[in-house]
Amino acid sequence: MGIKVMKPEENVxxxxxxxxxxxxxxxxxxxxxxxxxxxxxxxxxPQYIVMMVLWERNGQTVKEIGAKLDLDxxxxxxxxxxxxxxxxxxxxxxxxxxxxxxxSLTEQxxxxxxxxxxxxxxxxxxxxxxxxxxxxxxxxxxxxxxxxLDGAVNHD
Amino acid sequence: MGIKVMKPEENVxxxxxxxxxxxxxxxxxxxxxxxxxxxxxxxxxPQYIVMMVLWERNGQTVKEIGAKLDLDxxxxxxxxxxxxxxxxxxxxxxxxxxxxxxxSLTEQxxxxxxxxxxxxxxxxxxxxxxxxxxxxxxxxxxxxxxxxLDGAVNHD
DNA sequence: CATAATTAAATTGTGCGCAATAGGATTTTG
DNA sequence: CAAAATCCTATTGCGCACAATTTAATTATG
Numbered sequence: 158m159g160i161k162v163m164k165p166e167e168n169v170x171x172x173x174x175x176x177x178x179x180x181x182x183x184x185x186x187x188x189x190x191x192x193x194x195x196x197x198x199x200x201x202x203p204q205y206i207v208m209m210v211l212w213e214r215n216g217q218t219v220k221e222i223g224a225k226l227d228l229d230x231x232x233x234x235x236x237x238x239x240x241x242x243x244x245x246x247x248x249x250x251x252x253x254x255x256x257x258x259x260x261s262l263t264e265q266x267x268x269x270x271x272x273x274x275x276x277x278x279x280x281x282x283x284x285x286x287x288x289x290x291x292x293x294x295x296x297x298x299x300x301x302x303x304x305x306l307d308g309a310v311n312h313d
Numbered sequence: 314m315g316i317k318v319m320k321p322e323e324n325v326x327x328x329x330x331x332x333x334x335x336x337x338x339x340x341x342x343x344x345x346x347x348x349x350x351x352x353x354x355x356x357x358x359p360q361y362i363v364m365m366v367l368w369e370r371n372g373q374t375v376k377e378i379g380a381k382l383d384l385d386x387x388x389x390x391x392x393x394x395x396x397x398x399x400x401x402x403x404x405x406x407x408x409x410x411x412x413x414x415x416x417s418l419t420e421q422x423x424x425x426x427x428x429x430x431x432x433x434x435x436x437x438x439x440x441x442x443x444x445x446x447x448x449x450x451x452x453x454x455x456x457x458x459x460x461x462l463d464g465a466v467n468h469d
Numbered sequence: 470c471a472t473a474a475t476t477a478a479a480t481t482g483t484g485c486g487c488a489a490t491a492g493g494a495t496t497t498t499g
Numbered sequence: 500c501a502a503a504a505t506c507c508t509a510t511t512g513c514g515c516a517c518a519a520t521t522t523a524a525t526t527a528t529g
Contacts, residue, residue, distance in 0.1 A: 180340050202484090256506060302442075
Protein backbone atom coordinates (compact mmCIF):
# COMPACT_ATOMS: atom_id res chain seq x y z
CA MET A 158 0.00 0.00 0.00
CA GLY A 159 2.53 2.57 -1.19
CA ILE A 160 1.82 6.10 -2.23
CA LYS A 161 -0.46 6.16 -5.19
CA VAL A 162 1.55 6.98 -8.27
CA MET A 163 -0.48 7.92 -11.27
CA LYS A 164 0.46 9.02 -14.72
CA PRO A 165 -0.68 12.62 -14.97
CA GLU A 166 -2.05 11.69 -18.36
CA GLU A 167 -4.76 9.63 -16.79
CA ASN A 168 -6.49 12.63 -15.27
CA VAL A 169 -5.77 15.45 -17.64
CA UNK A 170 -8.49 14.48 -20.09
CA UNK A 171 -11.18 13.67 -17.55
CA UNK A 172 -14.26 15.75 -18.04
CA UNK A 173 -15.01 16.40 -14.37
CA UNK A 174 -11.50 17.72 -13.90
CA UNK A 175 -11.86 20.46 -16.44
CA UNK A 176 -12.49 24.03 -15.40
CA UNK A 177 -13.43 24.68 -18.99
CA UNK A 178 -16.23 22.14 -18.96
CA UNK A 179 -17.45 23.41 -15.60
CA UNK A 180 -17.77 26.92 -17.02
CA UNK A 181 -19.33 25.68 -20.26
CA UNK A 182 -21.80 23.65 -18.27
CA UNK A 183 -22.61 26.42 -15.78
CA UNK A 184 -23.28 28.84 -18.64
CA UNK A 185 -25.87 26.47 -20.07
CA UNK A 186 -27.37 25.92 -16.62
CA UNK A 187 -27.70 29.69 -16.21
CA UNK A 188 -29.44 29.89 -19.54
CA UNK A 189 -31.91 27.20 -18.60
CA UNK A 190 -32.56 28.86 -15.23
CA UNK A 191 -33.09 32.30 -16.79
CA UNK A 192 -35.28 31.08 -19.59
CA UNK A 193 -38.64 30.87 -17.77
CA UNK A 194 -38.01 34.33 -16.27
CA UNK A 195 -37.04 35.87 -19.59
CA UNK A 196 -39.95 34.25 -21.38
CA UNK A 197 -42.23 36.57 -19.42
CA UNK A 198 -40.41 39.53 -21.04
CA UNK A 199 -40.36 37.86 -24.45
CA UNK A 200 -36.55 38.03 -24.58
CA UNK A 201 -33.74 35.55 -25.00
CA UNK A 202 -30.69 35.86 -22.75
CA PRO A 203 -28.47 37.44 -25.42
CA GLN A 204 -31.26 39.89 -26.22
CA TYR A 205 -31.59 40.62 -22.52
CA ILE A 206 -27.92 41.54 -22.08
CA VAL A 207 -28.15 43.84 -25.10
CA MET A 208 -31.08 45.51 -23.38
CA MET A 209 -29.02 45.84 -20.18
CA VAL A 210 -26.29 47.61 -22.15
CA LEU A 211 -28.89 50.05 -23.49
CA TRP A 212 -30.56 50.55 -20.11
CA GLU A 213 -27.19 51.69 -18.79
CA ARG A 214 -26.85 54.23 -21.61
CA ASN A 215 -29.38 54.71 -24.36
CA GLY A 216 -28.24 55.31 -27.93
CA GLN A 217 -25.14 53.24 -28.65
CA THR A 218 -23.64 52.02 -31.88
CA VAL A 219 -23.47 48.35 -32.83
CA LYS A 220 -19.72 48.59 -32.33
CA GLU A 221 -20.06 49.89 -28.77
CA ILE A 222 -22.57 47.23 -27.83
CA GLY A 223 -20.36 44.58 -29.38
CA ALA A 224 -17.31 45.77 -27.44
CA LYS A 225 -19.15 45.47 -24.13
CA LEU A 226 -20.53 42.02 -24.88
CA ASP A 227 -17.67 40.57 -26.95
CA LEU A 228 -20.02 40.02 -29.86
CA ASP A 229 -19.48 40.93 -33.50
CA UNK A 230 -21.87 42.21 -36.13
CA UNK A 231 -22.47 38.69 -37.38
CA UNK A 232 -24.20 37.98 -34.09
CA UNK A 233 -25.61 41.43 -33.35
CA UNK A 234 -27.08 42.43 -36.70
CA UNK A 235 -29.76 39.73 -36.79
CA UNK A 236 -30.30 39.91 -33.02
CA UNK A 237 -30.92 43.67 -33.21
CA UNK A 238 -33.33 43.18 -36.07
CA UNK A 239 -35.29 40.80 -33.89
CA UNK A 240 -35.30 43.32 -31.02
CA UNK A 241 -36.50 45.95 -33.49
CA UNK A 242 -39.29 43.67 -34.68
CA UNK A 243 -40.26 43.13 -31.03
CA UNK A 244 -40.61 46.88 -30.68
CA UNK A 245 -37.83 47.16 -28.09
CA UNK A 246 -35.35 49.30 -30.07
CA UNK A 247 -34.89 51.44 -33.15
CA UNK A 248 -31.87 51.39 -35.46
CA UNK A 249 -30.89 54.60 -37.27
CA UNK A 250 -27.84 55.51 -39.30
CA UNK A 251 -25.65 58.12 -37.63
CA UNK A 252 -25.98 61.41 -39.50
CA UNK A 253 -22.35 62.38 -39.03
CA UNK A 254 -20.93 58.97 -39.90
CA UNK A 255 -23.20 56.89 -42.04
CA UNK A 256 -21.16 53.76 -41.41
CA UNK A 257 -22.50 53.61 -37.89
CA UNK A 258 -25.91 52.45 -36.75
CA UNK A 259 -27.20 53.93 -33.50
CA UNK A 260 -29.40 51.64 -31.45
CA SER A 261 -31.96 53.33 -29.20
CA LEU A 262 -34.63 52.11 -26.81
CA THR A 263 -38.30 52.61 -27.66
CA GLU A 264 -40.75 53.48 -24.90
CA GLN A 265 -41.56 49.81 -24.67
CA UNK A 266 -37.85 49.02 -24.42
CA UNK A 267 -37.49 51.49 -21.56
CA UNK A 268 -40.59 50.15 -19.84
CA UNK A 269 -39.23 46.62 -20.02
CA UNK A 270 -36.50 47.69 -17.60
CA UNK A 271 -39.09 47.87 -14.85
CA UNK A 272 -40.35 44.42 -15.71
CA UNK A 273 -36.79 43.13 -15.46
CA UNK A 274 -36.34 44.79 -12.07
CA UNK A 275 -39.55 43.25 -10.79
CA UNK A 276 -39.38 39.79 -12.31
CA UNK A 277 -35.77 38.91 -13.04
CA UNK A 278 -33.58 40.60 -10.48
CA UNK A 279 -35.31 39.27 -7.34
CA UNK A 280 -35.12 35.71 -8.60
CA UNK A 281 -31.38 35.64 -9.22
CA UNK A 282 -30.13 35.36 -5.67
CA UNK A 283 -32.48 32.49 -5.16
CA UNK A 284 -31.21 30.74 -8.28
CA UNK A 285 -27.54 30.97 -7.42
CA UNK A 286 -28.10 29.53 -3.99
CA UNK A 287 -25.45 31.46 -2.09
CA UNK A 288 -25.06 34.78 -0.35
CA UNK A 289 -24.38 38.08 -2.07
CA UNK A 290 -20.78 38.20 -0.89
CA UNK A 291 -20.00 34.73 -2.19
CA UNK A 292 -21.67 35.61 -5.44
CA UNK A 293 -19.67 38.80 -5.84
CA UNK A 294 -16.40 37.12 -5.02
CA UNK A 295 -17.09 34.40 -7.49
CA UNK A 296 -18.06 36.89 -10.17
CA UNK A 297 -14.76 38.71 -9.71
CA UNK A 298 -12.84 35.46 -9.98
CA UNK A 299 -14.64 34.47 -13.14
CA UNK A 300 -13.99 37.90 -14.64
CA UNK A 301 -10.29 37.48 -13.83
CA UNK A 302 -10.38 34.10 -15.56
CA UNK A 303 -11.99 35.61 -18.63
CA UNK A 304 -9.38 38.36 -18.71
CA UNK A 305 -6.58 35.80 -18.51
CA LEU A 306 -8.10 33.81 -21.34
CA ASP A 307 -8.49 36.90 -23.51
CA GLY A 308 -4.86 37.76 -22.89
CA ALA A 309 -3.69 34.26 -23.72
CA VAL A 310 -5.45 34.39 -27.07
CA ASN A 311 -3.84 37.62 -28.17
CA HIS A 312 -0.33 37.47 -26.80
CA ASP A 313 1.02 34.11 -27.98
CA MET B 314 -20.78 63.82 2.60
CA GLY B 315 -23.07 61.39 4.31
CA ILE B 316 -23.17 57.70 3.77
CA LYS B 317 -23.92 56.92 0.18
CA VAL B 318 -27.48 55.72 -0.05
CA MET B 319 -28.35 54.09 -3.31
CA LYS B 320 -31.47 52.46 -4.55
CA PRO B 321 -30.64 48.81 -4.92
CA GLU B 322 -32.40 49.00 -8.27
CA GLU B 323 -29.63 51.10 -9.72
CA ASN B 324 -27.10 48.31 -9.53
CA VAL B 325 -29.10 45.19 -9.98
CA UNK B 326 -29.28 45.45 -13.76
CA UNK B 327 -25.69 46.49 -14.35
CA UNK B 328 -23.90 44.11 -16.63
CA UNK B 329 -20.57 44.06 -14.80
CA UNK B 330 -22.35 43.15 -11.60
CA UNK B 331 -23.80 39.98 -12.97
CA UNK B 332 -22.33 36.60 -12.18
CA UNK B 333 -24.39 35.25 -15.02
CA UNK B 334 -22.78 37.51 -17.57
CA UNK B 335 -19.33 36.76 -16.18
CA UNK B 336 -19.91 33.05 -16.69
CA UNK B 337 -21.47 33.55 -20.11
CA UNK B 338 -18.55 35.68 -21.11
CA UNK B 339 -15.90 33.35 -19.69
CA UNK B 340 -17.43 30.42 -21.54
CA UNK B 341 -17.04 32.26 -24.83
CA UNK B 342 -13.51 33.29 -23.91
CA UNK B 343 -12.66 29.64 -23.23
CA UNK B 344 -14.06 28.69 -26.59
CA UNK B 345 -11.98 31.30 -28.36
CA UNK B 346 -8.87 30.21 -26.46
CA UNK B 347 -9.43 26.53 -27.22
CA UNK B 348 -10.24 27.05 -30.85
CA UNK B 349 -6.73 27.28 -32.31
CA UNK B 350 -5.70 24.22 -30.29
CA UNK B 351 -8.71 22.18 -31.34
CA UNK B 352 -8.34 23.22 -34.96
CA UNK B 353 -5.20 21.10 -35.06
CA UNK B 354 -7.33 18.07 -34.15
CA UNK B 355 -10.09 19.09 -36.56
CA UNK B 356 -12.63 19.22 -33.72
CA UNK B 357 -14.97 21.82 -32.28
CA UNK B 358 -15.21 22.18 -28.52
CA PRO B 359 -18.53 20.31 -28.20
CA GLN B 360 -17.13 17.54 -30.39
CA TYR B 361 -14.05 17.47 -28.18
CA ILE B 362 -16.01 16.96 -24.97
CA VAL B 363 -17.96 14.15 -26.61
CA MET B 364 -14.61 12.56 -27.46
CA MET B 365 -13.51 12.98 -23.84
CA VAL B 366 -16.61 11.13 -22.68
CA LEU B 367 -15.76 8.29 -25.06
CA TRP B 368 -12.07 8.26 -24.12
CA GLU B 369 -13.14 7.65 -20.52
CA ARG B 370 -15.30 4.70 -21.58
CA ASN B 371 -15.71 3.52 -25.13
CA GLY B 372 -19.11 2.40 -26.40
CA GLN B 373 -21.84 4.55 -24.88
CA THR B 374 -25.35 5.31 -25.99
CA VAL B 375 -26.48 8.74 -27.11
CA LYS B 376 -28.51 8.93 -23.93
CA GLU B 377 -25.49 8.24 -21.71
CA ILE B 378 -23.37 10.81 -23.49
CA GLY B 379 -26.18 13.31 -23.25
CA ALA B 380 -26.59 12.76 -19.52
CA LYS B 381 -22.91 13.48 -18.89
CA LEU B 382 -22.86 16.62 -21.02
CA ASP B 383 -26.40 17.91 -20.40
CA LEU B 384 -27.15 17.72 -24.10
CA ASP B 385 -30.18 16.22 -25.81
CA UNK B 386 -30.51 14.27 -29.02
CA UNK B 387 -31.38 17.45 -30.89
CA UNK B 388 -27.82 18.59 -30.31
CA UNK B 389 -26.08 15.24 -30.28
CA UNK B 390 -27.60 13.54 -33.32
CA UNK B 391 -26.15 15.92 -35.90
CA UNK B 392 -22.92 16.38 -33.90
CA UNK B 393 -22.36 12.63 -33.82
CA UNK B 394 -23.02 12.38 -37.53
CA UNK B 395 -20.28 14.92 -38.09
CA UNK B 396 -17.90 12.98 -35.84
CA UNK B 397 -18.78 9.87 -37.83
CA UNK B 398 -18.08 11.63 -41.11
CA UNK B 399 -14.73 12.75 -39.65
CA UNK B 400 -13.89 9.09 -39.03
CA UNK B 401 -13.70 9.52 -35.24
CA UNK B 402 -16.64 7.28 -34.23
CA UNK B 403 -19.09 4.68 -35.42
CA UNK B 404 -22.80 4.56 -34.57
CA UNK B 405 -24.53 1.20 -34.38
CA UNK B 406 -27.95 0.17 -33.15
CA UNK B 407 -27.88 -1.88 -29.99
CA UNK B 408 -28.77 -5.49 -30.75
CA UNK B 409 -30.73 -6.02 -27.56
CA UNK B 410 -32.58 -2.72 -27.69
CA UNK B 411 -32.87 -1.30 -31.15
CA UNK B 412 -34.01 2.06 -29.84
CA UNK B 413 -30.51 2.75 -28.62
CA UNK B 414 -27.53 3.81 -30.70
CA UNK B 415 -24.12 2.85 -29.35
CA UNK B 416 -21.33 5.27 -30.14
CA SER B 417 -17.82 3.79 -30.38
CA LEU B 418 -14.39 5.18 -31.13
CA THR B 419 -12.64 4.24 -34.34
CA GLU B 420 -8.89 3.64 -34.33
CA GLN B 421 -8.50 7.23 -35.46
CA UNK B 422 -10.76 8.35 -32.64
CA UNK B 423 -8.62 6.48 -30.14
CA UNK B 424 -5.41 7.84 -31.64
CA UNK B 425 -6.73 11.37 -31.35
CA UNK B 426 -6.57 10.99 -27.58
CA UNK B 427 -2.79 11.12 -27.78
CA UNK B 428 -2.91 14.23 -29.92
CA UNK B 429 -5.13 15.83 -27.28
CA UNK B 430 -2.70 14.85 -24.53
CA UNK B 431 0.21 16.33 -26.45
CA UNK B 432 -1.34 19.45 -27.88
CA UNK B 433 -4.30 20.49 -25.75
CA UNK B 434 -3.62 19.47 -22.17
CA UNK B 435 -0.22 21.17 -21.78
CA UNK B 436 -1.61 24.46 -23.06
CA UNK B 437 -4.49 24.74 -20.60
CA UNK B 438 -2.61 25.75 -17.49
CA UNK B 439 -0.96 28.47 -19.49
CA UNK B 440 -4.30 29.73 -20.77
CA UNK B 441 -5.99 29.95 -17.40
CA UNK B 442 -3.15 31.95 -15.95
CA UNK B 443 -3.23 30.61 -12.42
CA UNK B 444 -1.88 27.67 -10.43
CA UNK B 445 -3.34 24.20 -10.40
CA UNK B 446 -4.76 24.59 -6.90
CA UNK B 447 -6.55 27.82 -7.72
CA UNK B 448 -7.87 26.24 -10.86
CA UNK B 449 -9.19 23.20 -9.03
CA UNK B 450 -10.82 25.27 -6.33
CA UNK B 451 -12.49 27.44 -8.89
CA UNK B 452 -13.69 24.45 -10.85
CA UNK B 453 -15.31 23.02 -7.73
CA UNK B 454 -17.04 26.31 -7.02
CA UNK B 455 -18.35 26.58 -10.55
CA UNK B 456 -19.63 23.01 -10.38
CA UNK B 457 -21.43 23.87 -7.14
CA UNK B 458 -22.96 26.86 -8.88
CA UNK B 459 -24.14 24.71 -11.75
CA UNK B 460 -25.65 22.21 -9.33
CA UNK B 461 -27.51 24.99 -7.53
CA LEU B 462 -28.86 26.30 -10.82
CA ASP B 463 -29.99 22.86 -11.91
CA GLY B 464 -31.79 22.43 -8.61
CA ALA B 465 -33.46 25.82 -8.88
CA VAL B 466 -34.86 24.95 -12.28
CA ASN B 467 -36.48 21.72 -11.19
CA HIS B 468 -37.72 22.42 -7.69
CA ASP B 469 -39.73 25.64 -8.05
C1' DC C 470 -52.34 -10.76 -25.93
C1' DA C 471 -53.76 -6.37 -27.61
C1' DT C 472 -53.51 -1.73 -26.32
C1' DA C 473 -51.62 2.00 -23.92
C1' DA C 474 -47.77 4.23 -22.05
C1' DT C 475 -42.99 4.92 -22.05
C1' DT C 476 -38.50 5.30 -23.99
C1' DA C 477 -34.53 6.47 -27.45
C1' DA C 478 -33.13 8.77 -31.26
C1' DA C 479 -33.93 11.68 -35.13
C1' DT C 480 -36.02 15.68 -37.24
C1' DT C 481 -37.69 20.51 -37.65
C1' DG C 482 -37.46 25.21 -36.61
C1' DT C 483 -35.49 29.24 -34.18
C1' DG C 484 -31.72 31.79 -32.28
C1' DC C 485 -27.21 32.46 -31.14
C1' DG C 486 -21.72 32.68 -32.06
C1' DC C 487 -18.23 33.29 -35.17
C1' DA C 488 -15.28 33.06 -39.46
C1' DA C 489 -15.16 34.94 -43.87
C1' DT C 490 -16.64 38.08 -47.05
C1' DA C 491 -18.90 42.05 -49.14
C1' DG C 492 -20.60 46.87 -49.59
C1' DG C 493 -20.34 51.53 -48.44
C1' DA C 494 -18.53 55.39 -45.90
C1' DT C 495 -14.61 57.69 -44.03
C1' DT C 496 -9.77 58.57 -43.42
C1' DT C 497 -5.03 58.34 -44.79
C1' DT C 498 -1.48 58.92 -48.10
C1' DG C 499 1.04 59.81 -52.11
C1' DC D 500 -7.46 65.46 -54.88
C1' DA D 501 -7.31 60.67 -56.37
C1' DA D 502 -6.04 56.04 -54.82
C1' DA D 503 -5.33 53.09 -51.04
C1' DA D 504 -6.23 51.77 -46.60
C1' DT D 505 -9.32 51.55 -42.84
C1' DC D 506 -13.64 51.27 -40.60
C1' DC D 507 -18.65 49.88 -39.69
C1' DT D 508 -22.36 47.05 -40.63
C1' DA D 509 -24.63 43.41 -43.04
C1' DT D 510 -24.60 38.87 -45.14
C1' DT D 511 -23.46 33.94 -45.79
C1' DG D 512 -22.38 29.57 -44.13
C1' DC D 513 -21.59 26.27 -40.50
C1' DG D 514 -22.12 24.33 -35.96
C1' DC D 515 -24.09 24.26 -31.73
C1' DA D 516 -28.36 24.50 -28.12
C1' DC D 517 -32.91 23.53 -27.27
C1' DA D 518 -38.08 23.24 -27.69
C1' DA D 519 -41.38 20.55 -29.97
C1' DT D 520 -42.67 16.89 -32.72
C1' DT D 521 -42.14 12.36 -35.01
C1' DT D 522 -40.92 7.52 -35.57
C1' DA D 523 -39.85 3.25 -34.04
C1' DA D 524 -38.97 -0.01 -30.31
C1' DT D 525 -39.89 -1.64 -25.77
C1' DT D 526 -42.46 -2.15 -21.57
C1' DA D 527 -46.60 -1.92 -18.78
C1' DT D 528 -51.47 -2.65 -18.24
C1' DG D 529 -56.19 -4.14 -18.72
